[in-house]
Amino acid sequence: MPPASASDPAVAPPAAATTPGGALVRCVNLRKEFPAGSEDLLGRKRLALKAVDGINLAIAPGETVGLVGESGSGKSTLGRLILKLLEPTTGQVIFDGRDLAALSRSELRSLRRSMQLVFQDPYSSLNPRMRVRAIVGEGLEIHHLARGREKEDRITRLLARVGMGPEALDRYPHEFSGGQRQRIGIARALAVEPRFLVLDEPVSALDVSIQAQIINLLQDLQDDLHLTYLFIAHDLRVVEHISRRVAIMYLGKIVELADRDEIYAAPHHPYTRALLSAIPTVDAAARPERIKLPGEVPSPLNPPSGCAFHPRCPYAKDICTTAEPPLISGRSGHAVACHVFPAP
Numbered sequence: 001m002p003p004a005s006a007s008d009p010a011v012a013p014p015a016a017a018t019t020p021g022g023a024l025v026r027c028v029n030l031r032k033e034f035p036a037g038s039e040d041l042l043g044r045k046r047l048a049l050k051a052v053d054g055i056n057l058a059i060a061p062g063e064t065v066g067l068v069g070e071s072g073s074g075k076s077t078l079g080r081l082i083l084k085l086l087e088p089t090t091g092q093v094i095f096d097g098r099d100l101a102a103l104s105r106s107e108l109r110s111l112r113r114s115m116q117l118v119f120q121d122p123y124s125s126l127n128p129r130m131r132v133r134a135i136v137g138e139g140l141e142i143h144h145l146a147r148g149r150e151k152e153d154r155i156t157r158l159l160a161r162v163g164m165g166p167e168a169l170d171r172y173p174h175e176f177s178g179g180q181r182q183r184i185g186i187a188r189a190l191a192v193e194p195r196f197l198v199l200d201e202p203v204s205a206l207d208v209s210i211q212a213q214i215i216n217l218l219q220d221l222q223d224d225l226h227l228t229y230l231f232i233a234h235d236l237r238v239v240e241h242i243s244r245r246v247a248i249m250y251l252g253k254i255v256e257l258a259d260r261d262e263i264y265a266a267p268h269h270p271y272t273r274a275l276l277s278a279i280p281t282v283d284a285a286a287r288p289e290r291i292k293l294p295g296e297v298p299s300p301l302n303p304p305s306g307c308a309f310h311p312r313c314p315y316a317k318d319i320c321t322t323a324e325p326p327l328i329s330g331r332s333g334h335a336v337a338c339h340v341f342p343a344p
Contacts, residue, residue: 023058024228025082025196030055030091032077036301050300051077053252056327064222064229066243068236068275070297074252075232079198082230083115084108113143116189120201122181126173132159132184133169139192158187162217179210186217196228203238215242236279240264248272251308252300254327258334268336268344270313307339315340
């Protein structure tokens with residue numbers, strides 16, 4: 001069976017976004033705190049884990065923004081806040097000009113078609129008791145997009161679009177390899193004709209050769225279907241390959257945001273420099289000197305005052321311990337939150 005085309009109703013691209021300012025997705029002062037610890041006598045929580053702390057981010061239609069940071073930096077939490085799988089403590093998520101917090105339940109349910117999530121683990125994200133036919137077709141039923149023979153045809157075309165044959169329809173997830181399961185997860189996400197995908201480390205659980213295949217598939221789908229991606233990862237080589245812009249997160253905040261080529265060629269924030277220095281390379285002459293950061297990532301239950309990175313920063317000054325640096329954009333659009341190395 002030939003691959004489905006962009007004109008196929010099973011995979012047809014949605015209408016272009018009309019958000020003022022050109023952003024399809026916009027986060028405005030987004031914060032998420034999780035209560036922790038016991039309550040005091042007045043019933044107040046003593047501690048709060050600041051998973052996402054004042055994020056401002058805009059993603060244009062058709063763009064891929066790579067989101068990078070160590071484990072616990074808040075990357076996945078931010079992705080789930082954008083999809084409204086988690087409720088923000090404060091701040092806004094605006095999708096195509098609509099504040100998600102202002103939508104009714106029925107409006108939000110309808111809008112969820114436009115926003116989908118591809119998970120990190122392609123095995124645990126698929127119901128082991130459901131056949132592929134049911135997994136991919138579930139969204140079609142929930143949103144009343146197709147039924148009967150039309151539904152079967154759309155499922156088959158969706159599988160073909162991600163490189164799977166019709167023989168997969170009646171098999172269970174455990175019968176496939178990790179890369180094949182991730183293709184099924186992508187087909188499931190595409191079934192409801194989304195415009196925006198949060199890709200939460202979608203290749204980190206796969207072998208390197210399979211990673212390349214999935215990344216190429218995601219790029220082809222983006223070109224054909226005009227999709228917009230937030231690509232969450234810790235592998236900077238993968239992020240460099242797929243992203244147009246890259247955002248670096250540290251302890252719930254974006255500390256640097258710039259065009260991919262600029263951030264890889266001329267990183268400004270000391271944390272970004274340390275991350276990039278750790279990328280393996282076979283070219284010894286081009287290998288930068290490895291920057292080894294002292295200590296561990298501070299606890300989000302008790303973040304440091306001032307710049308959260310200052311306890312590990314080799315360039316920290318007195319102001320870094322008392323004043324939190326804002327994320328300021330320079331003339332080229334390169335944004336940095338640093339007192340010592342401001343935006344260019």
